[in-house]
Amino acid sequence: MARLGLSALKTLLQGRGSDRQGPPPPASWSRPFGLGWEEPYTVRYASNLDDGPNHGMPLGGFGAGCVGRAPDGSFNLWHLDGGEHWFGTLPDCQFALFERGASGSRAHALAVQPERDASRPEAGQPLGAWSWYPASTPERSSGTYAARYPLSWTTYTGVFEAQVGCEAFSPILPGDYLRSSYPVAVFRWRLTNPGREPLDLSLLLSWRNTTGWFTNTDPAAAVHFRDDGSPEHNYLPAIGRTEGQRNRWVDAGRLKGVLLDGQRSEPLAEGQGQWCIATDAGLEERHPGLRIHRCSRWNPAGDGAELWEPFARDGSIPDSNNDRHSGNDDPASAALAVQLQLQPGESIEIPVVISWDLPVTAFATGSRTLRRYTDRFGSDGGQAAAIAAEALSDWPDWLEQVEAWQQPVLERTDLPEPLRMALFNELYDLASGGTLWTAASPEDPLGRFGVLECLDYAWYESLDVRLYGSFALLQLWPELDKAVLRSFARAIPAADPTPRPIGWYFTQGRGRVEAPRKVAGATPHDLGAPNERPWDATNYTAYQDCNLWKDLASDFVLQVWRTFRLAPTGEDLRFLADCWPAAVTALRYLKTFDANADGLPDNGGAPDQTFDDWPLQGVSAYCGALWIAALEAALAMAQQLQLAMGLDTSAEQREFGTWLEQSRGNFDRLLWNGEFYRIDAESGTPVVMADQLCGDFYARLLGLPAVVAEERARSALQAVKEACFEGFQGGRLGVANGLRRDGTPLDPDGTHPLEVWTGINFGLAAYYRLMGERDTALAITGAVVRQVYDGGLQFRTPEAITAVNTFRACHYLRAMAIWALWATHTGWQPIPGADREALA
Incomplete structure (x- = not known):
């Protein structure tokens, strides 16, 4: 196959949107959505880490921290503290879709139902009011997850009348020593109405304010030896910390979203900063009747009905800009929803971004460094919206560049497809391998x-x-x-x-x-x-x-x-x-x-x-x-x-x-x-x-x-x-x-x-x-x-x-x-x- 130029690649991209219902993209790893493993590998030594097989591709730049979205739709990998690991599902960090058509209405969070917390049986089922997407079975697939790092695709089939697909990525670009460090994930959703009647649709993203969580609360972090003779230190992240968090709307140019902020000290401490969830404000101008809703604060500790009931009824969410500061044990999630109607045969592309600005990584007491991306965005921890805005502006170009650098590998059909797949996907460790990448200095101009x-x-x-x-x-x-x-x-x-x-x-x-x-x-x-x-x-x-x-x-x-x-x-x-x-x-x-x-x-x-x-x-x-x-x-x-x-x-x-x-x-x-x-x-x-x-x-x-x-x-x-x-x-x-x-x-x-x-x-x-x-x-x-x-x-x-x-x-x-x-x-x-x- 001849190598494609950028213009030809652009045409190719436009023709293979993320609503693909056919086989997974070439040279990708794929699995039926939410299907479990019968006999996965298990860990050899009890002291070694084994989070189970439900791992998907990480999203986020090198040294910026990353999150992982699994083949069952859950966000469960959180490598946001440099060199440290936390694995766990936050059910309220999730996409969802509402649909109403000739056959009725339905709404599902776009992940399988999360497991109960075995350590807290009194808590019941997380977000019990929510309806979760059905997992695939050996007999029936409800969708497909596929990944070719730094790209992943999730398709949903057999549940909604609409064709639903999402392409997710971060700007991991060879030879680009700045954008490859960005703390951002881009989700390119594509919704298509293949039927003969209009469809009312609403795409929702909910996200927990986790500012202040990802830092070690054990100041000693004393070293001790495991049963295999290797040293380790104690890591106790501040998971669940809420004091001082607040969420508020943000509008900036093409960006319409919600900022998730937290306490900040002087100097800024590890884990402090912001998150931002946002979409393209221009959608409302380009698509008459489309509306972007924002709910700056809802309580994820309960059954989730305050957000879910209006969403499941008609695709709306409470429009509110409540920016009060949280106290202790006072969690705050935010949400946005893009509500629209699709005519028969019509499609829409909805870009959604999640960005974070957590500039500081701390080491031993008194030792800290700034992350590489701060050379572009500064170190005050208040630039999550600026990062998201650049992503909303530049993601088509980033995607074009990703396709361009992957093309030579895709063309090498003399290499078996599983090998080409692994070439891409083994690069995941550069993002999620506890990676550090510091800001520039005179001695180290690239960090x-x-x-x-x-x-x-x-x-x-x-x-x-x-x-x-x-x-x-x-x-x-x-x-x-x-x-x-x-x-x-x-x-x-x-x-x-x-x-x-x-x-x-x-x-x-x-x-x-x-x-x-x-x-x-x-x-x-x-x-x-x-x-x-x-x-x-x-x-x-x-x-x-x-x-x-x-x-x-x-x-x-x-x-x-x-x-x-x-x-x-x-x-x-x-x-x-x-x-x-x-x-x-x-x-x-x-x-x-x-x-x-x-x-x-x-x-x-x-x-x-x-x-x-x-x-x-x-x-x-x-x-x-x-x-x-x-x-x-x-x-x-x-x-x-x-x-x-x-x-x-x-x-x-x-x-x-x-x-x-x-x-x-x-x-x-x-x-x-x-x-x-x-x-x-x-x-x-x-x-x-x-x-x-x-x-x-x-x-x-x-x-x-x-x-x-x-x-x-x-x-x-x-x-x-x-x-x-x-x-x-x-x-x-x-x-x-x-x-x-x-x-x-x-x-x-x-x-x-x-x-x-x-x-x-x-x-x-x-x-x-x-x-x-x-x-x-x-x-x-x-x-x-x-x-x-x-x-x-x-x-x-x-x-x-x-x-x-x-x-x-x-x-x-x-x-x-x-x-x-x-x-x-x-x-x-x-x-x-x-x-x-x-x-x-």
């Missing part, structure tokens, strides 16, 4: 950026994980990838001698073992946590002593060279020079672990690499191959900086060249067994490690000299395919991390070896594709995508799944490694917009 490793392991940009998961950021928002790596470069020379207990030893029954938090020269594992001072206090995780890890320095060097060489914006010498001193320091520190002077750092027996529950001893294939690739990358950096910038790097070139010669001479001698590479040189563990040659993948990807000979790489990959993929559950789950050569487990109760890691699998698939083994690459990817999207794990993709239908560590960063497969399959085909110059 500082970070995504959590996951919600269970709540620390930012784990370097070993982003070795895989940052391929999406690199290809779509490369300046943010550079920002993260610059943060690591600043952190490498820093030190923090604070002693901390190491969690892994507790899980082994070995008592208290302490280590300093950060040793000077060691590459940090992560950029800190949301309850401390992210970017400044690194190495939050204490499950292992990360100062001893043997992959982190190599991971940093390889990512720096990768970003320099392959960013769609071109080679950035300033970035390379900024990171060079840290790369030298990191490699020199890692070389100190070369216990026997063979050129290769030695693993120490305790898990000291990304498989941090899997002990390795002596030289290991995984860390050794990464080390060799990193030395090649460092030599390439040194030569580039000397040639292009006149920097004298001759001493480093001699030093790294000597190490490289030694390492290459010993890697195969110590680890090659004639068919594949042993997991390590000293433990004698008889398994095929799936990701044994990640370093060779990176070297080949970056055009560096390969780590191993091609025939040995192919032999090792064949062993991995037979033992860990085809030999594990017949390949239906994906590639297990490590099995015996015959496909049997070394330890039937093992943790990491028997898990299928989603991001590792996507990285492996990219390696197979790079080596020309397309069918194997697609088979691996297809197996993992099926498990995630058929197993109720969509929009919460975990690190690991098992053969007994359990998962671990949802909302995981590494899964965006699926974009490595796009890179290897297409030869780094650029995405429109990703190569635009970033404007500070």
